[in-house]
Amino acid sequence: MVDFEDKVAYFQAVTGLEDRDLCTEILAAHNWDLDLAIISFSSDSSSSNNPTNPNPNEFVDNSNIESSGQLNLNSWEGLDRSELTRHEDSESTVAIPATAAPAPAPGLAWKLITLPISVVSGSLGLISGAIGLGVWVATGVLSRSLGLLGLVSGSARNGDASASTPLVSLSAAASEAFDFVAAFERDYGTIRPNFVTEGFMDSLQQSRQAYKMLFVYLHSPDHPDTPVFCEQSLCSEALAAYINENFVSWGGSIRASEGFKMSNSLKASRYPFCAVVMAATNQRIALLQQIEGPKSPEQMLAILQRVVEESAPVLVTARLDAEERRNNLRLREEQDAAYRAALEADQARERQRKEEQDRLEREAAEAERKLKEEEEARERAACEAAEKEAALARRRQEKAISLGAEPEKGPNVTQVLVRFPTGERKERRFHSTATIQTLYDYVDSLDCLNAEKYNLVSNFPRVVYSVEKRSMSLKEAGLHPQASLFVEVES
Incomplete structure (x- = not known):
């Protein structure tokens, strides 16, 4: 001591x-x-x-x-x-x-x-x-050597639950x-x-x-x-x-x-x-x-109860302030979420509006393009028709010039009558030595037929004067001294 x-x-x-x-x-x-x-x-x-x-x-x-x-x-x-x-x-x-x-x-x-x-x-x-x-x-x-050799018992290796080392380091x-x-x-x-x-x-x-x-x-x-x-x-x-x-x-x-x-x-x-x-x-x-x-337990309890009573307002106020902060934070998060949702909805509507506007613009552009193509096609068709009409007019004029003057009646002159599909009739005199092609040139010189492919045909007997017969003279073809032909348009 x-x-x-x-x-x-x-x-x-x-x-x-x-x-x-x-x-x-x-x-x-x-x-x-x-x-x-x-x-x-x-x-x-x-x-x-x-x-x-x-x-x-x-x-x-x-x-x-x-x-x-x-x-x-x-x-x-x-x-x-x-x-x-x-x-x-x-x-x-x-x-x-x-x-x-x-x-x-x-x-x-x-x-x-x-x-x-x-x-x-x-x-x-x-x-x-x-x-x-x-x-x-x-x-x-x-201990490590004995453990590797298996000389340590399982309880000594593993230990009790209270004495074992925790898996997580503390x-x-x-x-x-x-x-x-x-x-x-x-x-x-x-x-x-x-x-x-x-x-x-x-x-x-x-x-x-x-x-x-x-x-x-x-x-x-x-x-x-x-x-x-x-x-x-x-x-x-x-x-x-x-x-x-x-x-x-x-x-x-x-x-x-x-x-x-x-x-x-x-x-x-x-x-x-x-x-x-x-x-x-x-x-x-x-x-x-x-x-x-x-x-004593009573003394401890009385002291702790008094401390809790004195400190309760502070703790309650702190808890309420924390809850208010959490509520404000949650409210801000909800407001932010609502704002983001509204913004996304506005953006989606804007995208839809833009897509619709783009679609309408594309359709309008496509319609305008088609209209322009149609106008160009009509213009081309009109030009082609005018060119074709001009070509026909030139051809008729050339054919008329190639025919020369109509001969006077005589023994060597053949009278030819041509009937068109429209019912119109044309009549002209030709030399008997003229070829069947001359009759085709005569029909081409008239403004009575718009078809380019046609044949001259006689009724009795029915004879079709096709391309291979166009080099024959009227006399050789049996059309002298007079003949009646009609125009048959090829389909």
């Missing part, structure tokens, strides 16, 4: 912490390894005091905790890695004011005195780490939260707050999205009041049901890294320790309530 008291006093002297119970908890969390506890505390303090804060998942040191009882309506939006804002009341312990200075660092003389111890402990730590690494590598190689904070929930359920049963198996910041994000506060429980396994508080208060059916209904819960052991950091950030001085937090403005976290020391 004397050794433990000396270690506590030595730890207080080195770290400057005045709370003896907190120093005891820190040493117990490090298995009363004084050097390890001092190194862990010093590294946590240096990393949290760094103004640049390179790790966004870490909280700032306790000197940044402010006292604030105000909740901003906009505090429920835009949460990022944050500092802590503390809100205290009569139920919780006295808060450290915002102007409180951090614990003084050890003096130079004390650092010089403890320097050999730190060097020796650091060397021993490196040696032990190297030995442990070698053992771990040798064990892994041996972050360090999520892994610690998962281990805490499994250990808590194993020790105290399934009637408990539904702790989120994720890191603190992810749990806070879930509470923000659910418009609820975050219930935080820091578990101290070595504290004498912890088992009774967990069994009788935290795991009571009424309290667990109320917490699950009104809060998002997160728990962590102070033996784990994130639980230890949260105990420093929340300045946990007595255990069991519970707190209620929510997102605040300026990337901070509002500490609405902290509950330190053992409490």
Whole structure:
């Protein structure tokens, strides 16, 4: 016992912490390894005091905790890695004011005195780490070799469900939260707050999205009041049901890294320790309530009910604002959809109108083209008819000239009568030595027949004077001294 008291006093002297119970908890969390506890505390303090804060998942040191009882309506939006804002009341312990200075660092003389111890402990730590690494590598190689040879049993290879490695790799904070929930359920049963198996910041994000506060429980396994508080208060059916209904819960052991950091950030001085937090403005976290020391289920329920009643207007307003934003967004989306539909309908109508206009223009152009073709055809036909008529007139004139003058009556002159299909008759005298072709030329010279293909035919006897007979003279053809012929048009 004397050794433990000396270690506590030595730890207080080195770290400057005045709370003896907190120093005891820190040493117990490090298995009363004084050097390890001092190194862990010093590294946590240096990393949290760094103004640049390179790790966004870490909280700032306790000197940044402010006292604030105000909740901003906009505090429920835009949460990022944050500092802590503390809100205290009569139920919780006295808060450290915002102007409180951090614990003084050890003096130079004390650092010089403890320097050999730190060097020796650091060397021993490196040696032990190297030995442990070698053992771990040798064990892994041996296990792998035995597994390949089939010498390891199925249970040893596969492991239990609780000890098996998850298929999906988890972050360090999520892994610690998962281990805490499994250990808590194993020790105290399934009637408990539904702790989120994720890191603190992810749990806070879930509470923000659910418009609820975050219930935080820091578990101290070595504290004498912890088992009774967990069994009788935290795991009571009424309290667990109320917490699950009104809060998002997160728990962590102070033996784990994130639980230890949260105990420093929340300045946990007595255990069991519970707190209620929510997102605040300026990337901070509002500490609405902290509950330190053992409490009965009734006391816990009364405190949490009061916090819920005080914070309900903020949560309701935030939820209503979010619903209004969602409704406005949905309304805008509906309006945009309606506008797009109307625009598409207008575009479709415009396309139809344009297509109809193009069709009408094409039809009009086609009709105009056909009309123009018809006019050109009529003009060509008229030209052809005029040319044909002119050709006929020239031919008639040429035929009339070729006939010469009509001979006078005489013994060698033949009188020829020609009847046309129209009933018209023409009569003329020819020399008996003239050929049948001369009769055709005579018919062609008259303006009584428009057909080009025809034959001269005699009735009694019927003789058709075709092309092969046109070279015969009238006398040879038996048409002298007179003949009566009619024109027979070829079909």
